[in-house]
Amino acid sequence: MDIKETANNLVEQGKAALDVNGDGKIEATEVLDALESRAKETVEAAAVAAEEIKDGFDADGDGKVSMDEVKSVAEGIADKAKTAFDDIASKVKGE
Secondary structure, three states: OOHHHHHHHHHHHHHHHHOOOOOOOOOHHHHHHHHHHHHHHHHHHHHHHHHHHHHHHOOOOOOOOOHHHHHHHHHHHHHHHHHHHHHHHHHHHOO
């Protein structure tokens, strides 16, 4: 399958996904409903991600993220990055 066929297939799949009532036409309400659904999914996913991030920072579990907890996470990330960099540098040097 060449790139043109692949692109056409993607367009057809997009049309089929939007044509909810299956009449072969994409109506404005079908597009708006699809956008609304996608927006809701995005908001829900963002809320879950935000909660997971907060939980990851909230070391003492008090439901709040203090500056000390942010600093601790940042230091942990910096330590991991330094270790990874040191490993790469050692490999480059042939150690």
